[in-house]
Each structure stands twice: as structure tokens, then as C-alpha cells.
Amino acid sequence: MFSQRIEQALTIRQEKGLSRQLNVLEGGNQPMFCQGSRQYINFSSNDYLGMATEPELIQAWKEGLDKYGAGSGASPLVTGFSRAHAELEQTLCSWLGYDRAILFNSGFSANQAVLFSLLEKGDLLVQDKLNHASLMEAGMLSPANMKRFRHNDPEHLNTQLSQPALVVTEGVFSMDGDTSPLKNIKQICDKQNSWLMVDDAHGIGVLGEEGKGSCCAEGIKPQLLIVTFGKGFGLSGAAVLCDKPTGDYLTQFARHHVYSTAMPPAQAYALKKAANMIQSQQWRRDRLAELQSAYNDTLSGLEGFVSTPTPIKPFICGDASHALSMADNLKSHGFWATAIRPPTVPNGSARIRITLTANHSPEQVKALAEAIVQFSEEHNRES
Numbered sequence: 423m424f425s426q427r428i429e430q431a432l433t434i435r436q437e438k439g440l441s442r443q444l445n446v447l448e449g450g451n452q453p454m455f456c457q458g459s460r461q462y463i464n465f466s467s468n469d470y471l472g473m474a475t476e477p478e479l480i481q482a483w484k485e486g487l488d489k490y491g492a493g494s495g496a497s498p499l500v501t502g503f504s505r506a507h508a509e510l511e512q513t514l515c516s517w518l519g520y521d522r523a524i525l526f527n528s529g530f531s532a533n534q535a536v537l538f539s540l541l542e543k544g545d546l547l548v549q550d551k552l553n554h555a556s557l558m559e560a561g562m563l564s565p566a567n568m569k570r571f572r573h574n575d576p577e578h579l580n581t582q583l584s585q586p587a588l589v590v591t592e593g594v595f596s597m598d599g600d601t602s603p604l605k606n607i608k609q610i611c612d613k614q615n616s617w618l619m620v621d622d623a624h625g626i627g628v629l630g631e632e633g634k635g636s637c638c639a640e641g642i643k644p645q646l647l648i649v650t651f652g653k654g655f656g657l658s659g660a661a662v663l664c665d666k667p668t669g670d671y672l673t674q675f676a677r678h679h680v681y682s683t684a685m686p687p688a689q690a691y692a693l694k695k696a697a698n699m700i701q702s703q704q705w706r707r708d709r710l711a712e713l714q715s716a717y718n719d720t721l722s723g724l725e726g727f728v729s730t731p732t733p734i735k736p737f738i739c740g741d742a743s744h745a746l747s748m749a750d751n752l753k754s755h756g757f758w759a760t761a762i763r764p765p766t767v768p769n770g771s772a773r774i775r776i777t778l779t780a781n782h783s784p785e786q787v788k789a790l791a792e793a794i795v796q797f798s799e800e801h802n803r804e805s
């Protein structure tokens with residue numbers, strides 16, 4: 423039975439041209455990497471601030487290993503919670519202005535843990551339609567009644583709030599690179615006695631004063647803030663920021679926290695270093711602003727170009743095969759920019775998802791943009 427199911431699902435995916443594959447990068451996440459004999463400039467990494475290859479940060483992880491050994495050895499409530507974890511939590515709290523920061527091994531698990539532990543039967547959960555799969559899946563599996571509001575549409579959110587609810591949105595949307603109207607959304611939540619949870623996976627480190635993220639940029643403080651460490655931090659893991667009672671509650675009841683081995687203390691040690699670097703190294707955000715100008719200067723006006731206030735630059739192709747041929751063409755010019763296809767994005771909106779990082783140079787971004795212009799012109803001539 424299972425073999426047949428597996429074979430059928432794989433065949434359908436293949437026939438729709440939607441199969442994905444793992445790519446082995448010899449040197450790991452580098453600004454330039456080799457595959458086979460070819461070298462590519464990496465325009466698909468979420469390491470927006472260019473932290474993952476930063477010697478200072480690598481050195482911190484090594485120091486953490488020397489101080490604390492390799493793994494944490496247990497879940498946090500047993501013996502897995504070290505001084506390094508406690509200091510990371512404290513650093514996040516003072517930087518972002520919360521009482522508590524509860525650590526998780528991934529953003530996916532942090533999102534699931536919050537929704538599963540907080541929601542009960544009869545509750546209302548209202549989510550932006552384009553929220554990440556981890557949020558949508560948890561919402562659907564939770565006992566709450568889940569509704570969606572139209573993407574970034576506070577008026578529509580307002581109509582969905584038939585009772586006090588948990589409202590969940592992202593600070594920056596990962597496939598579109600647009601930002602959420604958080605100020606409006608927070609006002610509506612306050613008026614409707616609802617709590618707001620913001621997943622700022624793509625905004626933390628990148629937006630706001632000292633890289634405090636989307637909420638700081640919009641001047642709001644949601645009841646629950648999710649920050650993830652796999653993108654702007656250049657590492658991995660996540661934290662939920664909240665007030666003390668909520669933190670105490672999650673410590674007791676968030677199953678992905680309670681029943682999962684704590685992240686290695688050396689990683690927590692490196693994450694604290696990353697948080698300090700993000701706060702003090704404004705030049706990384708300035709570099710991103712410069713790169714965004716270079717990208718916009720060459721591409722604005724071209725069909726498929728989308729202007730975004732973040733380093734995420736979707737270039738909309740429409741159908742999946744067009745996106746794939748554009749990605750292949752860019753590869754032939756030495757640029758790695760991944761084609762994103764349904765079901766990750768809605769049908770008819772397949773795209774190239776380009777991400778700029780502080781490790782790129784304006785010249786590299788200009789060269790990528792020129793290759794996009796050239797491919798689009800050739801494609802238009804042919805069709």
C-alpha cells in the first residue's frame with residue numbers, strides 16, 4: 423500500500439514538472455560555491471547579513487565547543503540547559519525588549535509549539551493567507567477554528583475577528599519579500615481583545631534599528647514574537663519572545679521545547695555572539711541597502727520585477743517551466759538563483775527567488791540583473 427502511494431505521488435509531481443532535488447554544495451553555504459566543475463555566485467541563501475562565513479562567528483562557535491563540549495546531552499528541563507543558553511536568552515530579551523525568550527531547535531518547531539500549546543477547542547486562530555507552512559499546518563492540526571485573512575489586508579482581518587482570537591502574521595513574507603502592515607494589524611488586535619503573534623524569520627537582523635526586526639521598524643510589540651536563527655543570524659534555531667507568564671507556560675507545556683534535546687550549548691554561545699554582531703554592525707544593513715539600489719536600478723520597469731523593501735527579490739515568471747528555464751539560463755551565466763514553484767507559491771506565480779546578502783558586491787548584483795534583462799528580452803522575442 424505505502425509503496426504504491428509513494429510511487430504515485432512521485433510520478434504526479436514529476437509529470438507536473440514540480441519535482442525538487444537536493445544539491446550537494448562542496449563547501450557548504452558560501453557566497454560562491456562549486457557544483458561539479460562550475461562555480462556559482464549564490465543568490466539563494468537566506469544568510470542575508472553574510473554571517474555564516476564570518477570568521478568572528480566561526481571562532482565563537484569554536485570557543486563554545488572548547489568551553490561546553492559538543493552536544494547538550496538532554497532536553498532543557500533535564501540537564502540540557504547551560505549557562506550559554508541562559509545568556510543567549512538574556513541577550514535576546516534585553517535587545518528585543520521582552521521578559522522571556524524560549525529557545526527551540528528550529529523556527530518550524532517554535533511555530534508549531536506555540537500554536538499547539540496555546541490553542542484549545544472553541545478558540546479562533548486567524549492567519550495571513552501567505553503564512554509559512556509551519557504555521558498553516560499547526561493551525562489546521564490544532565483544535566482551534568482557523569480562518570485566513572487576505573494577504574496583508576487588515577480590513578479583511580477585522581471582518582474575520584468574530585471573537586477574541588490569536589492573530590498570526592509574518593514580519594516579512596519569505597516568497598514575496600514584502601512587509602506586513604503591522605501597525606494597523608496590532609491596532610485591530612488591540613481593539614478586538616486579540617493577541618498578535620509575529621513570525622519575523624526574515625526581518626530579524628535585517629530591518630529596524632540595531633536589526634531589531636519588523637516590529638521595531640513598525641513601532642509595535644506583539645504578545646508573541648518568533649525570531650529564527652537560520653537566516654539573518656547565519657546559524658540555526660529559534661526563540662519565542664513573550665512576557666513572563668507566557669514564558670513560564672511555554673516552559674511547562676511547549677512540547678517541542680520540553681521533549682526535544684536542547685540545542686548544543688556551543689551553538690547558543692555562537693548565537694549570543696551573532697546577536698551582538700547584528701546589533702553593532704550596521705554596515706551589513708547599509709550594504710544590503712546599496713545592493714538593493716543596484717538591483718532596482720537595472721530591473722525596475724521590466725515585466726516580472728517586483729519592488730520590495732527587503733533583500734528578498736522575487737522575479738515573477740508565471741508558469742513553472744518558464745521559471746525553470748530562467749534559473750537554468752542564470753546558471754549558465756554563473757548565478758545560482760532558485761526557481762520557486764507551486765505548491766510553495768500559488769499556481770501561475772512561479773518565480774525566481776533572488777536573495778541579496780551583505781557578502782555580495784554591487785557589481786555581482788548588477789551582473790545578475792543584466793543577465794535577467796537579457797533572458798527576458800530573448801524570451802519575449804521568442805514568444
Ligand SMILES: Cc1ncc(COP(=O)(O)O)c(C=O)c1O
Nearest residue numbers: 528529530554596621623650652
Ligand atoms: C516565515 C518562516 N517561519 C519559519 C520558518 C522555519 O524556520 P526554520 O528554518 O528555523 O525551521 C521559515 C523558513 O524556513 C520561514 O520562512
